Amino acid sequence: MKGAFSGRRRWWMVLLLVLLITVFAIMQTKWVARWMYPLYYYDDIRAEASQYDLDPLLVAAVARVESSFAEDRVSKVGAVGLMQLMPDTARWIVQQPGAPRVSPDDLKNPKVSLAMGTWYLNYLIHRFQGNEVAAVAAYNAGPNRVQEWLQAGKWDGTLDGADRIPVGETRHFVQRVFFMFDRYKEIY
Template structure:
């Protein structure tokens, strides 16, 4: 029996991937990337991206990182659904969007969840401009925290850009969403 170390296994998998690319051809390789980076709920994403003027690739990048596209996902902080809407955000959005008979369980409905999440991204965009890094940090940590950070020279030199994010969870989240956003754009545009 042969045992492969991690380095050997990675090399072996790399060689297999290269052979697949050569065999299938570079033009036909997109299906691999589309499998790893799918776009679920495309019609709803498109609908609310247009309504709230938010990049659809940002929406799917957030869904991928927040819930891995699981509409029944619940976080440790009780955020719910595809875009992991916190109860307080859901209540606030339901008032602003005039959602009749709102209850937290409605956050498991993909359409309502994507609508609220995209609406909130638009709120952040209106507050922070087109600064994608700040918008993503705001989605994770809340706009109140981000405003404090932007007003603190320890975290922001110019009041517009975050030079340092004090929450490690938000730092990691921001990097993952930005990475996935760039990948989605490269695959689908």
Template sequence: MKRGRRAAGVLIVLMGVFLLINSPLVWKWMYPIKYQNEILEASRRYQVDPFLILAIIRSESGFKPDNVSKKGAIGLMQIMPDTAKWIVEQAGFQPKQKDYLYDPKMNIHIGTWYLSYLQQRFQGDVVKTIAAYNAGPGKVNAWLTREQWNGERDTLGDIPFSETRLYVQRVLYYHDRYRNIYSKEMQ
């Protein structure tokens, strides 16, 4: 009799865990959105999927605007200062402060403009765009030209740089998660 109650108790706990894991509130807690207004504004302005922006920010900085990488990339979208300078010139941005890459809104706009630029350069291909955001468009073009990688999602294992390979996998994973959780709310 005790064994039956114990088994029933374990079953109830497992069912509760299953229901909790599939709860939208739990998923939103695991995959929060910060800077939603700034992301949506940049998404509309530069015609970039907001879930891609979220995935990049989550992968790059974990939503920490003061994050600086070992290589010197700054802010939410981890933009290198030289790249930022080029983007500011190309896009006609007019930052009001010297350390503008730490400003979440400016960082999101600069990074999203760059994503838009890369998407145009790679004919809207999200996978190649993500790889280029990490490794640079020149490296991605070289891999494609030398046929080291065909640019497809199902051949990410062929990307010559392990850092870029893992980065693209991570961003695509977060992209899928954010899209599944928030697709009805962020249209």
């Protein structure tokens, strides 16, 4: 009796091991990765990003973290659309030279949100002399606030130093955006 139980137990252990190896192998496929980290609106994102020579995957990471690609999302503070722009920021954007000529009242339209959000991200990257990490922080906290942190030495503007960003929401936003950016670069 004991020998039969040991044989059955060994068979279940082998079956469990094979199952675990199979699950692990499936988890390593791009199909599963694309399911876990979907990328919606990619053609629109790529078109907008190409206008400013931005990496479309960075724009996609911002959209993913901001709204999970929900075009009609409105935050508790009133940020709207895929790129979660504040209406006041959108109204400011359309007054700037070279900004997209779209209606700031139409932020729930994915094309409008992507056009304005991508333009704004590009503006911030230039304002922070090419520092994408500082630009992403400014996208969340506002450029003047981030400039103050940098000038006061509260934060060094790097991803490695992101744990020193004084505002938790912005710190986590930066970390999540660059986590998604890295995942997207691996997958797409």
